[in-house]
Amino acid sequence: MKSYKIAVIPGDGTGPEVIREGIKVLDAACQKYGVKLEYIHYDFGGARYLKTGELLPASALEELRKFDAIFLGAIGHPDVKPGILEKAILLTIRFELDQYINLRPVKLYPNVYTPIKDKGPQEIDFVIIRENTGSIYTGIGGTVAKGTPDEVTTQVMLYTRKMVERCERYAYQYTQKRNKRNTLTLAHKTNVLTECGDLWMRVHEEVGKEYPNIKHDYANVDAVTMWMIKNPEWFDVIVTENMFGDIITDLGAMIQGGMGIAAGGNINPEGVSMFEPIGGSAPKYTGKNMINPLAAICSGGMMMETLGEERVARAIDMAVHTALESGKIVSLAAGQMGMGTAEVGDLVASLV
Amino acid sequence: MKSYKIAVIPGDGTGPEVIREGIKVLDAACQKYGVKLEYIHYDFGGARYLKTGELLPASALEELRKFDAIFLGAIGHPDVKPGILEKAILLTIRFELDQYINLRPVKLYPNVYTPIKDKGPQEIDFVIIRENTGSIYTGIGGTVAKGTPDEVTTQVMLYTRKMVERCERYAYQYTQKRNKRNTLTLAHKTNVLTECGDLWMRVHEEVGKEYPNIKHDYANVDAVTMWMIKNPEWFDVIVTENMFGDIITDLGAMIQGGMGIAAGGNINPEGVSMFEPIGGSAPKYTGKNMINPLAAICSGGMMMETLGEERVARAIDMAVHTALESGKIVSLAAGQMGMGTAEVGDLVASLV
Ligand SMILES: CC(C)[C@H](C(=O)O)[C@@H](O)C(=O)O
Numbered sequence: 034m035k036s037y038k039i040a041v042i043p044g045d046g047t048g049p050e051v052i053r054e055g056i057k058v059l060d061a062a063c064q065k066y067g068v069k070l071e072y073i074h075y076d077f078g079g080a081r082y083l084k085t086g087e088l089l090p091a092s093a094l095e096e097l098r099k100f101d102a103i104f105l106g107a108i109g110h111p112d113v114k115p116g117i118l119e120k121a122i123l124l125t126i127r128f129e130l131d132q133y134i135n136l137r138p139v140k141l142y143p144n145v146y147t148p149i150k151d152k153g154p155q156e157i158d159f160v161i162i163r164e165n166t167g168s169i170y171t172g173i174g175g176t177v178a179k180g181t182p183d184e185v186t187t188q189v190m191l192y193t194r195k196m197v198e199r200c201e202r203y204a205y206q207y208t209q210k211r212n213k214r215n216t217l218t219l220a221h222k223t224n225v226l227t228e229c230g231d232l233w234m235r236v237h238e239e240v241g242k243e244y245p246n247i248k249h250d251y252a253n254v255d256a257v258t259m260w261m262i263k264n265p266e267w268f269d270v271i272v273t274e275n276m277f278g279d280i281i282t283d284l285g286a287m288i289q290g291g292m293g294i295a296a297g298g299n300i301n302p303e304g305v306s307m308f309e310p311i312g313g314s315a316p317k318y319t320g321k322n323m324i325n326p327l328a329a330i331c332s333g334g335m336m337m338e339t340l341g342e343e344r345v346a347r348a349i350d351m352a353v354h355t356a357l358e359s360g361k362i363v364s365l366a367a368g369q370m371g372m373g374t375a376e377v378g379d380l381v382a383s384l385v
Numbered sequence: 386m387k388s389y390k391i392a393v394i395p396g397d398g399t400g401p402e403v404i405r406e407g408i409k410v411l412d413a414a415c416q417k418y419g420v421k422l423e424y425i426h427y428d429f430g431g432a433r434y435l436k437t438g439e440l441l442p443a444s445a446l447e448e449l450r451k452f453d454a455i456f457l458g459a460i461g462h463p464d465v466k467p468g469i470l471e472k473a474i475l476l477t478i479r480f481e482l483d484q485y486i487n488l489r490p491v492k493l494y495p496n497v498y499t500p501i502k503d504k505g506p507q508e509i510d511f512v513i514i515r516e517n518t519g520s521i522y523t524g525i526g527g528t529v530a531k532g533t534p535d536e537v538t539t540q541v542m543l544y545t546r547k548m549v550e551r552c553e554r555y556a557y558q559y560t561q562k563r564n565k566r567n568t569l570t571l572a573h574k575t576n577v578l579t580e581c582g583d584l585w586m587r588v589h590e591e592v593g594k595e596y597p598n599i600k601h602d603y604a605n606v607d608a609v610t611m612w613m614i615k616n617p618e619w620f621d622v623i624v625t626e627n628m629f630g631d632i633i634t635d636l637g638a639m640i641q642g643g644m645g646i647a648a649g650g651n652i653n654p655e656g657v658s659m660f661e662p663i664g665g666s667a668p669k670y671t672g673k674n675m676i677n678p679l680a681a682i683c684s685g686g687m688m689m690e691t692l693g694e695e696r697v698a699r700a701i702d703m704a705v706h707t708a709l710e711s712g713k714i715v716s717l718a719a720g721q722m723g724m725g726t727a728e729v730g731d732l733v734a735s736l737v
């Protein structure tokens with residue numbers, strides 16, 4: 034029996050509730066295909082920070098390196114200043130474990146409400162590959178004369194050839210494996226970002242030569258946001274740098290039905306990856322059995338796919354599909370699902 | 386009789402065609418209210434560059450400083466590498482004339498198709514104020530070891546207190562004058578951009594104290610893109626930094642009906658401002674009488690408003706409104722308007 038060690042970080046707010054349902058579905062699907070998951074829980078997040086002052090101890094990071102994958106709920110607490118937990122926990126794990134790919138499928142399941150007109154599951158089905166370690170997320174920059182009229186602040190977008198190349202290579206391989214329209218679009222702003230943009234463009238074309246059966250093209254990121262809502266069917270796979278990726282993946286989440294369904298993977302193809310529903314900790318719904326666990330459930334599926342357990346992944350994806358197709362879940366919005374968090378988990382688990 | 390000197394840069398592709406209609410409508414409206422516009426045309430753009438190698442001579446920049454305003458068509462030529470014309474002409478004028486505000490109303494006129502569901506002119510009516518001289522647009526940054534495996538590239542987002550403060554102050558004044566929902570939302574990414582974001586947040590709050598009747602709030606730029614398509618009615622005025630503004634103003638253009646209607650102003654409140662339809666030069670429609678001139682017409686209206694000719698501005702806005710309400714213009718898309726570029730101009734001009 035194939036077995037994997039999973040570090041679980043339920044985190045803040047509704048994180049634990051959605052993770053519980055994610056695990057419920059993972060267990061049901063894994064059992065069916067003879068796969069075993071062994072979970073170890075970690076309580077990093079706002080509550081622990083407020084109690085102990087501890088964010089993510091170095092020893093914990095060392096422990097995390099030994100798992101097969103990490104399953105994360107949500108990080109963010111109303112009593113902690115924005116930025117602290119995200120930087121010290123979420124971004125630190127991404128950077129320290131070198132999870133250089135942020136994988137965000139934008140897929141509309143049946144019966145799911147999208148705010149854009151005239152588009153259904155046929156038209157909304159693409160993948161965004163966001164570079165996850167570079168750009169303005171490196172934290173380089175500073176402030177002089179803070180608080181005075183002479184204050185100057187900077188943040189540095191940084192990319193190395195290596196960062197760009199490994200991301201582009203992953204993106205081409207992914208596009209090939211996906212085998213849908215075999216088109217990889219680089220979203221950037223090369224007409225303004227003549228340094229980083231030029232590097233991305235050159236690598237996009239160079240690596241593209243190794244994949245002659247994959248078409249590659251380019252679009253300005255500002256135009257991409259327009260097309261995502263007007264012609265989402267134009268896209269197969271989009272690759273982009275970290276900051277732009279942050280923005281367009283959220284827009285993508287909205288057109289696929291919102292935070293209730295948007296799953297993300299922080300992937301180190303040669304190391305330990307972390308999977309998370311991309312919504313926040315939604316404090317106002319905490320403990321109310323009202324939050325939608327589908328994004329966490331789908332993240333679990335993505336985790337299994339990345340671990341190479343494609344049958345388990347497919348079973349979870351099909352179960353989500355069937356659950357939504359049944360029409361029993363009347364809306365993806367928290368508190369409006371027509372059933373509770375646990376019941377959505379039960380429904381999907383019963384269908385794997 | 387009040388008279389203004391306008392520098393006209395029709396530019397490339399369909400630029401001259403839309404500018405012609407813009408001027409037609411400006412003249413009709415100005416005549417009605419006893420205002421005189423005197424135009425001097427400049428041929429900067431791709432065609433001149435290809436013929437003479439000249440982009441924007443320093444002497445021209447000095448001439449431009451003497452006008453009351455600049456009316457621009459479009460810059461961009463299929464035979465010129467992206468970036469060259471935009472940087473040397475468009476961005477140079479913005480920077481050298483210190484046009485520190487990019488003003489982008491996002492307003493859905495009647496009968497205009499928006500790709501988002503369940504929203505009409507009531508819900509889609511907000512304004513984006515994009516800072517227009519700082520951020521990653523400063524061009525600071527560089528590349529080492531170009532073309533080698535060791536290549537490193539950087540681009541620097543830079544903001545000074547002065548840049549942020551004058552933009553925020555303009556935004557508060559604009560929100561006050563607009564007097565709609567009296568709410569100014571800062572869109573940024575303060576949880577990651579702890580240097581520039583912190584400066585923006587502090588100034589947003591400090592300047593806000595001077596406008597006690599204006600509510601101010603904050604949203605992450607990634608979330609803003611979601612709400613723009615799900616709940617555009619939540620916004621009154623959004624203020625944001627240059628790079629984020631570039632992205633969300635394009636998304637805004639799409640929800641108000643696309644490039645055919647999206648007008649922009651590059652404003653120096655103490656100097657010379659430039660007004661432009663924000664679409665590109667659309668080379669494939671050049672000379673075909675197919676492009677939509679409404680964005681240029683609306684930009685002309687915005688120019689008159691900025692010059693203090695509010696009656697002229699209102700007349701143009703009302704004429705566009707009435708023309709669209711009549712249903713005679715069947716679509717805003719190029720080639721699908723049910724009439725030609727010149728006929729749209731005639732229609733609007735007849736209604737001022
Ligand atoms: C919470 C925040 C730091 C994070 C990011 O900006 O990457 C989030 O928005 C995301 O997209 O995962």
Ligand SMILES: CC(C)[C@H](C(=O)O)[C@@H](O)C(=O)O
Nearest residue numbers: 224225255471475476631663
């Ligand atoms: C053409 C380009 C340089 C420009 C920008 O990025 O500002 C355009 O996208 C805009 O929004 O006016």
